[in-house]
Amino acid sequence: MQAYDYIVIGAGSAGAVVANRLSADPRRSVLLLEAGPASHPWSWIPVGYAKMLTDPTVNWLYGSEPEPGTNGRRIPVPRGKMLGGSSAINGLAFVRGQAQDFDTWAQMGNPGWSHADVLPFFKRMERFDGGDPAFRGQDGPLCVTNPPPNDPLYAALIQAAAERGIPHNPDYNGATQDGIAMSQASIAGGRRMSTARCYLAPIRRRPNLRIATGALAQSLLLDGTNCIGVRYTQAGALHEARAGREVIVSGGSINSPQLLELSGIGQPQRLADLGIPIRHALPGVGENLRDHFAPRTRWAVGKLGITFNDRGRGLGLVAQALRYALTGKGMLGQVAAPIRAFVRSRDGLAAPDLLLGWVPMLTEPGPRGPRIAAQSGMTCYAHPMRPESRGHIHITSADPTRPPAITFNFLTAPPDAELTIRAIRIARAIMTAPAMAQFQITEIAPGAPQTTDDDILDWARRAGETTYHPVGTCKMGPDPMAVVDHRLRVHGLTGLRIADASIMPTLTSGNTNAPSIMIGEKAADMIISDAN
Numbered sequence: 109m110q111a112y113d114y115i116v117i118g119a120g121s122a123g124a125v126v127a128n129r130l131s132a133d134p135r136r137s138v139l140l141l142e143a144g145p146a147s148h149p150w151s152w153i154p155v156g157y158a159k160m161l162t163d164p165t166v167n168w169l170y171g172s173e174p175e176p177g178t179n180g181r182r183i184p185v186p187r188g189k190m191l192g193g194s195s196a197i198n199g200l201a202f203v204r205g206q207a208q209d210f211d212t213w214a215q216m217g218n219p220g221w222s223h224a225d226v227l228p229f230f231k232r233m234e235r236f237d238g239g240d241p242a243f244r245g246q247d248g249p250l251c252v253t254n255p256p257p258n259d260p261l262y263a264a265l266i267q268a269a270a271e272r273g274i275p276h277n278p279d280y281n282g283a284t285q286d287g288i289a290m291s292q293a294s295i296a297g298g299r300r301m302s303t304a305r306c307y308l309a310p311i312r313r314r315p316n317l318r319i320a321t322g323a324l325a326q327s328l329l330l331d332g333t334n335c336i337g338v339r340y341t342q343a344g345a346l347h348e349a350r351a352g353r354e355v356i357v358s359g360g361s362i363n364s365p366q367l368l369e370l371s372g373i374g375q376p377q378r379l380a381d382l383g384i385p386i387r388h389a390l391p392g393v394g395e396n397l398r399d400h401f402a403p404r405t406r407w408a409v410g411k412l413g414i415t416f417n418d419r420g421r422g423l424g425l426v427a428q429a430l431r432y433a434l435t436g437k438g439m440l441g442q443v444a445a446p447i448r449a450f451v452r453s454r455d456g457l458a459a460p461d462l463l464l465g466w467v468p469m470l471t472e473p474g475p476r477g478p479r480i481a482a483q484s485g486m487t488c489y490a491h492p493m494r495p496e497s498r499g500h501i502h503i504t505s506a507d508p509t510r511p512p513a514i515t516f517n518f519l520t521a522p523p524d525a526e527l528t529i530r531a532i533r534i535a536r537a538i539m540t541a542p543a544m545a546q547f548q549i550t551e552i553a554p555g556a557p558q559t560t561d562d563d564i565l566d567w568a569r570r571a572g573e574t575t576y577h578p579v580g581t582c583k584m585g586p587d588p589m590a591v592v593d594h595r596l597r598v599h600g601l602t603g604l605r606i607a608d609a610s611i612m613p614t615l616t617s618g619n620t621n622a623p624s625i626m627i628g629e630k631a632a633d634m635i636i637s638d639a640n
């Protein structure tokens with residue numbers, strides 16, 4: 109039996125941060141368990157996300173259950189599985205969300221989570237050159253960059269949005285989110301800024317921190333209602349580690365509820381049906397699943413030399429590789445969707461409720477995952493930012509290596525369907541604005557015949573996928589369906605917290621990596637202050 113003060117399970121966006129901050133004091137010993145490997149050659153290069161999207165060595169490669177709301181399809185649910193977790197395979201867009209997202213969390217009964225409360229943690233984690241220092245951090249571990257809109261296509265999109273009444277916002281992570289902007293990126297010097305790179309690499313030699321990779325947590329060790337450690341496998345051997353102070357579960361929105369259920373924490377009948385002895389009844393485990401269901405509209409571009417389909421194939425790809433090698437820039441060094449717009453579905457709203465993101469290329473399915481299509485074009489995903497449809501994640505077996513069943517229930521809440529249609533119509537309006545005419549653009553999907561709301565919704569059900577932002581399955585709150593309290597302690601147990609995207613009670617307005625890192629920062633702060 110190994111003994112530590114703290115055990116952190118999962119070295120992803122949040123877990124790597126918790127391990128870093130806890131082990132900053134040499135008097136605290138920390139074990140960090142990660143199921144995946146230390147790294148992957150493609151995880152350093154931004155474009156590597158396309159390679160790792162289907163690579164089982166660093167991706168859990170989950171999929172949803174077939175659902176009527178998405179035409180009986182299984183929706184892919186990629187999740188990072190290495191140091192850095194999903195921050196090591198993601199699309200690198202850096203989006204905090206809106207102030208009202210966090211104010212809502214506080215209003216739901218979570219003191220300490222209002223925007224004013226979490227802003228210091230957002231500032232602490234980042235190093236951003238420029239922006240208003242009232243909102244932006246300058247000396248944190250994670251370098252965030254903001255590329256200029258110097259490509260003619262991006263400049264035209266900003267002009268097209270203006271023609272539709274959507275302003276240019278140079279810093280959507282600042283005072284207000286509204287408008288169209290180049291995507292801020294967790295990229296610096298052409299390299300991915302994962303939490304492995306920014307929070308773990310600099311501290312890997314701390315003698316009081318042990319990082320175990322290839323180590324799969326199988327169950328939590330409970331002594332009555334006190335969590336005292338974890339049982340895990342590494343290199344085929346079973347181990348147990350004991351935590352003198354606390355265990356922090358940071359396995360992400362799919363694996364954290366899975367580990368709780370495997371440990372007998374969850375819905376009694378469900379666990380009994382699988383032969384798992386119930387240790388602590390907690391009905392909210394695995395419930396409240398939310399994600400961004402984001403249909404990708406597709407556009408053909410007639411003018412040559414504009415898109416990555418023209419610039420990123422054959423000799424063009426060689427040129428891009430050379431450019432990246434020499435400058436760290438170009439197609440290989442970019443965020444997945446380089447330009448985005450936060451827009452309102454109708455006048456009178458207090459804040460944007462829709463997100464549109466553009467990728468300057470078309471992809472097609474290939475034998476080893478998506479690949480650049482021969483046809484030149486653009487993709488624009490469009491979706492509501494705070495969907496109301498909720499699903500669940502539950503284990504189907506007592507075997508920790510079996511994937512859980514993921515049910516999203518996408519588009520079941522009527523506002524989500526209505527806002528999805530509206531988002532697609534706004535994407536159309538921008539793509540057909542006068543400023544875009546120079547590129548000779550024609551709509552491929554949904555396709556010009558899809559004109560009625562029903563046509564558009566039907567297409568969305570047949571074609572939509574997510575932007576990979578599952579949250580909420582170990583919800584924070586004071587209500588009976590909450591799993592953790594506002595200090596991220598599991599209700600009814602001691603010695604156990606959860607710190608990752610699963611604790612979000614609602615989805616933030618945008619991508620979820622920055623808020624997950626913020627959760628890691630705030631969790632560590634609370635753990636240290638509670639211990640003191």
Ligand SMILES: Cc1cc2nc3c(=O)[nH]c(=O)nc-3n(C[C@H](O)[C@H](O)[C@H](O)COP(=O)(O)OP(=O)(O)OC[C@H]3O[C@@H](n4cnc5c(N)ncnc54)[C@H](O)[C@@H]3O)c2cc1C
Binds near residue numbers: 141192201575620
């Ligand atoms: C393909 C993709 C693209 C994305 N694009 C963006 C983007 O552009 N911008 C953005 O902001 N967000 C993006 N996201 C979402 C964002 O990356 C996640 O919301 C965020 O990383 C979640 O952080 P987390 O700490 O909750 O979990 P994760 O970062 O997923 O970390 C969980 C870690 O725990 C480990 N683990 C799980 N179970 C166990 C176990 N039993 N034992 C040991 N270890 C375990 C996992 O291997 C993983 O390393 C994307 C996600 C994906 C998958």
